[in-house]
Amino acid sequence: MSPIILLSLALQIACCVHVVRTGRPLYWIFILLMFSYLAVLIYFIAEVLPELRNSPGARHGLRQVRNQLDPSRGKREASQRLRVSDTAENRRQMAQQHLDHGEYADAAELFEGALRGIHREDPDLMLGLAKAQYGLGQPARTRQTLDALIAANPSFRSQEGHLLYARAVEDNGDVAAALHEYEAMVEGFAGEEARLRYALLLKRAGRTDEAIAQLRKLLDRAELSPGYYQRAQREWTDQARKELRQLAG
Template identity: 75%
Template structure:
């Protein structure tokens, strides 16, 4: 069978299945089967594409595809918005884009520029600045920024911010204080990074048994989690499995 005919059949079957599963008018099946590629294209534009635009998961997928094709797109758009309107939000968005690309000096400059007047103690800006400082290897400065954030915004809560704070405390050499921060964090952290870092610090402290408990917890959670969660946390899960293999024989 010709590849062109085979592709046409596959597309027609897929569209017909979509018609039935989504409750579209059944006349679409007749149109799709009779007019082949043209009908598939029309059906996609008329029925499938609007649904993708209204589906959050589909929108995320489309954004990821666009970002892979044009990695600088989001940063370019943020830069254009800032040039049109120099606002705090636009500086924050551009700072976030720099952070995502590991451009920490540029990110710090954007956050610092936005921290003026009534926004001097804005928690989101202060957290962004602390991330940039930590990325630049300035852990002590990042901790100072986070301490100032906590003092100025005692009701502010951020899992990312708490993890960053625990890491700055760990880097300061105060292992017991860092263990306290990780212990307070892991219960509600939406991911496995905090648990893995906690386990590694427990191991560093010589508490191998407690480290094993945390590592097993990571793997147990992974086994009962949806596939998308396992994929998103793959690096931390694999690291936990590797560390557990190193620790269990000694236990």
């Protein structure tokens, strides 16, 4: 059979499955089976494309594809906005681009420049600066910045910031304080990174049985989670399995 026909059949079947799974009108199946490529194109434009535009997950996926094809686009656009208007928000966006590209010194400079005037205690800017400082291998300065953030913004809450604080405390060598920080966040943390880091620190502190229990709990939790969550957390669950094999023999 011709590859063109095979491709057409595959696309038609995929679209028909989409019709059934998403509850689209069943007349689409008749149209798809009758008119091949033209019907597939019309179905995509009429039914699939609007869904992609309205889906946060799909938009995120499209952004990832766009960034892979043109990884410098975001930085160019942020740089242009900053040249047009040197505001704290535009500095933050440019600094975030530098963070995303691992350019921590440039990011730190921009965040520090944005922390002026009415924005001198802005929690998002302070958290961004702490991330840049941690990327530069400055855990002590990271902790100082985050302590200042909480002092200036006592109601500010950020799981990402809390995890960064725990890592900075750990890297400063204060194991007891780091264990306290990890323990305080693991139950409500969205994702498995904090739980894995907590287990690894328990292992480092010689509390092997507790480390094993945390790793097993992590893996049980992930196993009961939806497939998309398991895929998103695979980096941490793979490490957890490796550590558990080593600790439990």
